[in-house]
Amino acid sequence: MTMDDSRINIIELKSGQRNSRAARAVSRSPLPGEIPLIDVSPIYTPGNTEGLARTGRAIAEACQRIGFFYATGHSVAPLIVDNAFSAARTFFALPLEERLRIKLNDRHRGYMPMGDTTVPGYAANLHHSFEMALDLPVQDPDVLAGKPLHASNVWPELAGFRDAVEACYDAGCRFGFHLLRAMASSLDLPDSYFQALYRDKPLASMRLLHYPPSPDPVDAQDDFGIAPHSDYGVLTLLLQDETGGLELLTRGGEWIQAPHVPGAYVVNIGDLMGIWTNDRYTSMQHRVRNTGERDRYSIPLFYNPSFDTRIACLPGCATSTQPAKYAPERMGEYLLANFNRVWESYKRPTPGD
Numbered sequence: 214m215t216m217d218d219s220r221i222n223i224i225e226l227k228s229g230q231r232n233s234r235a236a237r238a239v240s241r242s243p244l245p246g247e248i249p250l251i252d253v254s255p256i257y258t259p260g261n262t263e264g265l266a267r268t269g270r271a272i273a274e275a276c277q278r279i280g281f282f283y284a285t286g287h288s289v290a291p292l293i294v295d296n297a298f299s300a301a302r303t304f305f306a307l308p309l310e311e312r313l314r315i316k317l318n319d320r321h322r323g324y325m326p327m328g329d330t331t332v333p334g335y336a337a338n339l340h341h342s343f344e345m346a347l348d349l350p351v352q353d354p355d356v357l358a359g360k361p362l363h364a365s366n367v368w369p370e371l372a373g374f375r376d377a378v379e380a381c382y383d384a385g386c387r388f389g390f391h392l393l394r395a396m397a398s399s400l401d402l403p404d405s406y407f408q409a410l411y412r413d414k415p416l417a418s419m420r421l422l423h424y425p426p427s428p429d430p431v432d433a434q435d436d437f438g439i440a441p442h443s444d445y446g447v448l449t450l451l452l453q454d455e456t457g458g459l460e461l462l463t464r465g466g467e468w469i470q471a472p473h474v475p476g477a478y479v480v481n482i483g484d485l486m487g488i489w490t491n492d493r494y495t496s497m498q499h500r501v502r503n504t505g506e507r508d509r510y511s512i513p514l515f516y517n518p519s520f521d522t523r524i525a526c527l528p529g530c531a532t533s534t535q536p537a538k539y540a541p542e543r544m545g546e547y548l549l550a551n552f553n554r555v556w557e558s559y560k561r562p563t564p565g566d
């Protein structure tokens with residue numbers, strides 16, 4: 214397989230098992246219930262305190278044990294999901310020159326070419342992506358002020374693409390916003406605790422990802438679709454197609470497959486949730502190996518609160534025997550510290566620019 218672009222950027226992801234044999238170990242099928250399937254529909258019924266508490270308890274169990282769960286009953290219409298995947302397939306089938314017309318900008322919107330991201334210690338990830346986030350008008354005061362990450366999206370000239378992607382983004386954000394009530398309940402916090410931090414311009418960004426088929430990295434040069442990493446934000450809501458290839462590291466140190474479950478989102482917690490909960494909910498590593506014959510598409514939504522949110526140990530998560538382990542972080546600055554490593558190389562002129 215040829216790389217679209219030979220420049221390699223670094224996405225500094227927490228990768229505890231960097232390039233070790235364990236990180237390349239073969240995966241197994243999950244045991245029944247090992248990645249729990251949680252019906253989250255009570256999040257949509259105001260006043261259903263019992264249902265919300267039940268969902269919260271299931272989420273607490275999942276987050277503490279494995280850091281991932283499948284969510285059903287999320288109210289995102291199948292047609293919205295299908296349309297977004299169709300849009301992704303059409304976009305990645307465009308000639309490279311077309312995709313490069315909207316190359317990733319300094320507000321982290323646009324097309325990120327194949328081979329442009331690596332997890333330290335690994336070969337370049339074998340995927341490329343379309344990146345978008347909250348779409349703010351040019352006259353928005355934060356956009357005018359040049360506040361980082363606040364911008365309008367950029368779009369390819371492709372009929373129907375924008376509508377399909379925006380519908381998926383809006384529906385995913387609505388789901389995330391409701392899910393925050395159950396996340397709060399899972400931590401014995403008032404239902405609206407997290408929602409209050411997401412009301413004003415949340416840093417919610419979505420990627421359309423394409424992974425071409427690639428050789429098995431266990432025997433080859435670590436050519437993962439995406440190498441082992443944990444997500445650095447708060448909450449990730451992932452749609453994946455039927456291809457499979459997503460794998461999770463269990464707390465016992467085994468890699469297990471997280472196959473496509475029809476109609477379900479894969480939900481996982483990121484590193485910032487570990488800071489918030491003092492590691493009650495610790496992010497877990499995951500990776501993608503697309504070793505079959507098929508192209509794989511996925512759509513993660515990184516659902517994070519507003520730029521100025523201060524992420525510090527939550528009430529109830531520190532005790533006298535377990536004091537807060539982490540210094541507080543500011544949401545936007547924390548994300549920027551991670552993104553900047555990518556941006557640096559995008560600011561450099563490349564041949565043909």
Ligand SMILES: O=C(O)CCC(=O)C(=O)O
Pocket residue numbers: 420422439444451453459499500501511512513
């Ligand atoms: O494509 C997937 O299933 C996972 C993507 C992922 O882990 C990421 O973008 O952080």
Ligand SMILES: [Fe+2]
Pocket residue numbers: 442443444499
């Ligand atoms: Fe990830």
